[in-house]
Amino acid sequence: MSGLTGVIAGLALAAQQAPPPPDPAAWWSPKVQRPSSEVEPLYGRRLGKAERPIPIDHGVEPLLYRLWGLQPLQSQVLRKGELILEVWARPAGDVRQAVTRLTLRDDGRAFVQARAGLGCCAPEIARRVDINAELDRASAETLRSVAADPVWSQPRSVIVDYGGGAVSALCVDGVSWDVTLLIPGQARQLRRACDDAEVGSIARILTTALGPTIGRDPRFDAIFPRGADFSRQAGAYAALIQSGGRLIPGQTSPPPAATLPPPPSPAAPEAAPRP
Template sequence: MSLTAAALALLLQAQPAPGPDPNDWWNAKVERPSPEREPLAGRRLDEGQSLPAIDNGVDPLLYRLWGLQPLQTQIVERGEMVVELWRRPSLSVRQAVIRVTVRRDGRAFVQARAGLGCCSPEIGRRVGVDAELASAEPYRNLAALPAWDAPRRVTVLDGQGSIASLCLDGISWDVTLLTQDRTRHLRRACDGAEIGQIADILTPLVAAALGRDPRIDVLFPRGADFEADRRAYDALIAASGRLEASKVP
């Protein structure tokens, strides 16, 4: 039996309106990120150029969970550098990442993230800062610091050759340097002497992030003050102690 014209009109009225074209979602214009968000965006490898080999224990996908471009994909030109730290507390999941990028055009940028690195696939309660720094001068000499030539991991030996006790409550630090011709990664446990050896790296990086978001500042109760750690390292050396390369790779 054929539908009458009236019944057909009612049937057509009952049909839902067509939804948006799903292709529109894929074809939407993607805005180019600002320099504050991605200081090295839009670069391409030259012929024969390869990306740096970075082994700092941070997977590229983990960087993306923190809202950062993976360090492994950054193309750094001559005269530029990226320096990064990870704050890793032993009795808390409140982690922080700070990255300073210095470009050869004289501009410098800081990207800082803080959040709960636990208990869910994403980084919980994450906050972030992306800002241009007033000057690149405080950071230009970071790549030349002698601390980068130290072993990746160290063990503290006092003047009698005894191994210092392990610290179970404190902050450990990972710092990574990336330049066009060099990559270095250092991991320091929460011993004051270990931290003191890289204090000249930590101080300007932390200072670059402070004062921009109080939720990040609260993770650094001493601010960018690592003087006590410097004194611990100096006292170790003065007492004929040393930081020896650890057997842990």
């Protein structure tokens, strides 16, 4: 009996010495650890009083970005000399999707954030694959030249006219693409169906985006059997132009906006890099 009494006394003492339950309010005010630049290249930026968000109408809502583990493109704040190139790939007849975002900062550093996953059948993005990495200097310089590419003067959406009339593309095989370029104060969007000539018109941009991304995770690579090789599509576009064909604006395509400014200049050598 004395043993049982001792056990009960010990439990009572332990209960008295147990730490108090955590304050529920602390759940909503945790310390936020600063993410690395690979995860969030533009972390902590806010619009100034005289600044306004850049209008972006590419069909991706801010909350959808959160599901993919990305900051919404609509909330990204760019400084002079910076840009973001974002590419969404949607294979026809498949629930797999992929998004690749390249960010060039004013200190000369560039980063890739890429995601792949299943875009249906679950409340979240199922089987999500995340890639967050810094790009090498050569890839950063290639990215810097993207803003000067004449592709941004093309209509947002197009129809292929092979010379005998225009025919809207119907994607039953292949990949359709949504491409967005963001620079300070401006955004450009291009949408291309899976027709080879359509895709070939933006082949350089797709290679720039996927080139430094492919090879970092085989699960991501599996969505792109040809990797960053768009030579077939580029050839189809060249053949279209040589044969007298053309790309004409789609029915819902707005007129091209004003010409983009020159590409950003390299950062000054004395610019202090940020973590």
